[in-house]
Amino acid sequence: FLQSNRIKYLPEDIGNLSSLQILDVSSNKLNTLPLNLIDFPNLQTLRVMNNPLKNIPPHYAKADTMRLLAYLRERPAYEPEASTPTPEDDRSDPAPAQALSLTRFSLGHLRKCSTLVHTNSEEDVQDEAWDNAIKAQVVVVNLSHSKRSLSNRVVELAESLMELHLVDTGMKELPPCIGKLKELQILVLDQNLLSDLCPHLADCKYMKELSLSHNRFSELPLVVYKLRLLRKLVVSNNKLSTLEPAWSGLLSLQNLDTLDLSNNEITQLSPQLGLLTHLKSLEVTGNKFRQPGYQVLSKGTEAVLTYLRNKLPEEKKKQGLENNLPTSVSYFIS
Incomplete structure (x- = not known):
């Protein structure tokens, strides 16, 4: 926690703090x-x-941490200035790929940023670029708006x-190859x-965050209920009209703490959703829907x-509170 300390810059070697979970540098310079x-x-x-x-x-x-980090990864202005290529870069990026050594696709840069x-x-x-990304074993790929x-x-x-x-790519179908990304946690x-x-998405056993905002879903995809480690599910701004029988599938997601169903066409909230006691948001x-009304919704x-x-x-x-897993959920996770 470094807030309100008149700090003018953060040292580059802050990256050595690999175990850091919270960084608050708000209200500085x-x-x-x-x-x-x-x-x-x-x-x-x-922060x-x-x-x-x-x-x-x-x-x-x-913005929240996820959106802020996503913005920092996407914006072109957040790239380091070109630097003199290292000998390692020269060895790994032979002609005709030498031009990459001064770009964000160079092996040195990809290793640094992952x-x-x-x-x-x-x-x-x-x-x-793919060759270098594979050599660098990058952990994040952002191909949005392409x-x-x-x-x-x-x-x-x-x-x-x-x-x-993969934001705003014109995608109509999620390719089956997604299931081969066994370590994927955020999509x-x-x-x-x-x-x-x-x-095939069910093969991504470690999936923790799935965002499907601004698509054409009329119901929650059944494969979602097989993502047993899922913590955050965003399906806002779609065409969802009902959560029947989705609530029973959602009860199988014992790690889910954030569920965003805002700006859809849901006409009624299933009372069984109240059994999702592990939800924080x-x-x-x-x-x-008309009930619950604004007075209830505004309370959180x-x-x-x-x-x-x-x-x-x-x-x-x-x-439901004792079991928190109805028998009907077996339909979704079998």
């Missing part, structure tokens, strides 16, 4: 942030608001890739044309869950 902030494997909370940061819009500085970013482009990622299909070469990162961003598929997910505003997640539970018969409420 920071103009920039170190590039390696995006590489902290255990960072859960990052940078109230700093004179350049090239970071104020609403991103105030992130391959190729956004806002109409061109495919070059083979040389109207190109996902290359099968991503499978060559199966042993290292933990985070994949962001916002702003696409998806209405279902391929069953439930977003359901912007739907068509716990108030909504309590309201829904109170709509259940006492026997079912007690049984």
Whole structure:
């Protein structure tokens, strides 16, 4: 916790703190942030608001950690200036790929950042860039805002890739190769044309965060209920009209603590959703249901869950809270 200390810069070697989980540098005098902030494997909370940061819009500085880190990875301005290539770069990037040694696709840069970013482009990622990403064993790939299909070469990162961003790619179907990314933990598929997910996604056993905002889902894909370690599920701004029988599948996700169903067409909230007592954040505003009303919704997640539970018969409420896994859920996880 370094807030309110008049700090003007953070040292580059802050990246050596690989176990860091919380970094609060709010209310200081920071103009920039170190590039390696995006590489902290255990960072859960990052606070940078109230700093004179350049090239970071104020609403991103105030955003939650996941959105802030995603922005830092995407924006082209957040790239280091070209530097003199190291001998290792020269050996690993022979002609005709030498030009890559001064770009974000060089082996040296990819090893330093562990992130391959190729956004806002109409061109495919070059083979040389994939080669270097594979050698560097990058853990994050961001191909957002690029109207190109996902290359099968991503499978060559199966042993290292933990985070994949495919925002606004025009995707209509999730390719089956996604199931080969065994270490994948975060998958962001916002702003696409998806209405279902391929069953191969179930092979991503370590998936913790799945974002499907601004797509065409009319119901929650069944494969979601097989992601037993899932902690965050965002399905906002879709066409969901009902959560029947989704609530029983959701009860199987014992690690789920964030569920965003806002801005859909849901006409009724199932009282059984109140049995999701492990939820810390439930977003359901912007739907068509009338109950619970604004007075309940404005009080937050716990108030909504309590309201829904109170709509259940006492026997079912007690049984659900004791088991928290109805027998009907076997349909989803078999």
